[in-house]
Amino acid sequence: MNIFQSIIYPPPPSLFLNVMTAVCFIAIANLGISEVRGTHLAYSKFWNWKEAASGKKSSAGTAAKVSGRTGMLMLYTPALVAAVVSFSLPGVLAAPRGVLVCAALGLHFLKRDLEILLIHKFSGNMMVDSAIPISFSYFTNTVLIIVSQYLSTGMPEPDVNLTYAGIVLFLVGITGNFYHHYLLSKLREKGDKTYKIPTGGLFNLVICPHYLFEIIDLFGIALISQTLHSYCFAFGSMFYLMGRSVATRNWYKSKFENFPTGVKALIPYIF
Template sequence: MNIFQSVIYPPPSLFLNVMTAVCLIALANSGISEVRGIHFAYSKFWNWKEAASSKSSAGAVAVSGRTGMLISYTPALVAAVASFFLPGVLAAPRGMLVCAALGLHFLKRDLEVLFIHKFSGNMMIDIAIPISFTYFTNTVLIIVSQYFSMGMSDPKINLTYAGIVLFLVGITGNFYHHYLLSKLREKGDKTYKIPTGGLFNLVICPHYLFEIIDLFGIALISQTFHPFCFAFGCMFYLMARSVATRNWYMSKFENFPTGVKALIPYIF
């Protein structure tokens, strides 16, 4: 308990504690669903045409994959930008760094959607909205946790600089491997290929690995309870998603290299 108190600000309220628990449980449950084969309906695990046909009688709306992902990420970006207008944020170095990291995280995602990613299908709006709500809610909770911590005594162990390093490594590695994925397809090509280059020669989801590093970087910068729980929850989900991704590639490609792990080189 003393070590815990040395690195994390005390949770500021019961409400934030409850919301943190809810978010962590929801992300962990999503990871369990991935392991059980119940995938979040987007990307290579999903036939959007069949889904759209089956839901058409219920009035479900399909949007382009690019539009769907912009809906998923943009509200969280808006929340991160709006956080700079909270009183005292710009005067608090840690608070400013957290808000800047969140803003860069989601700005990168939107820019990748606009200029890097290639989409092979549409996305149902009733999938985009829950994803958007998850990102937006957790971004707001991280900001609120940080805002209420500004009047507290700082933790004895300062992890800010370590967090900055992790965040920069994570966001750079994630972008690089998304760029490699985008180069797998020529314009108009909608077929899947086994990715290569970078850490793809060792793991099938290095972009997930760097995403996790990015999120833990934000948690270390913040040193509040919610971003740590959000990072762990995302880690559980992305671990499960990476296993499902590896299984998918192995089922689709007979020449898939068995030595390529799911997420962590040589280990997992």
């Protein structure tokens, strides 16, 4: 327990927030288990997985869906707005750590929106019934991280200050994530909607290095914040992205006979 007390603020005096922390962690981690089991959130290459798996086309015609670009903007924009609005709340920004947390969250989601608008190329649609819960999760967890930081103001600081380590991790994560998203975007020429095996960077070792760096990014935010909710969100997201990376690797293996067997899902040489 002393180890945890040295790196984390005490849980805030809010039953609602503490319950939501547990609920959000379980819900996000469970999505990772679902991905491994074959129940995918319907975006990216899995946007029409139900129809492809069943061989039916009727549900694709009736289910609500939006373009991939619109769907991805739906995922991240509400959370970006929450992070930006937080700068108008003086209580949240009463301490330097609070400013850094809000800034990191804002940069995280601003980068994602700019990538969607300027870099990413989309080959399919997104099911609305997947976009809404993902968007709600990002928005809710962003708000709860900010609220947790606010409620921690005035509490005894953790014995070990991990703010600077968190800043380093965040910068490494956000940079590596952007770089590998850029490599993905270069796989296709304009108008090309086919999938290819990505190469370059860490793609030669893992199929989802952008997920690996997103995990690093989120743990950077958690170390800057050092609140229970920020840690739980980072761990929950890690479990989800682990499951999603396994599903992605299985998808590539099923589509490409020449998929390199030595390319792992998420962690080079290990996983």
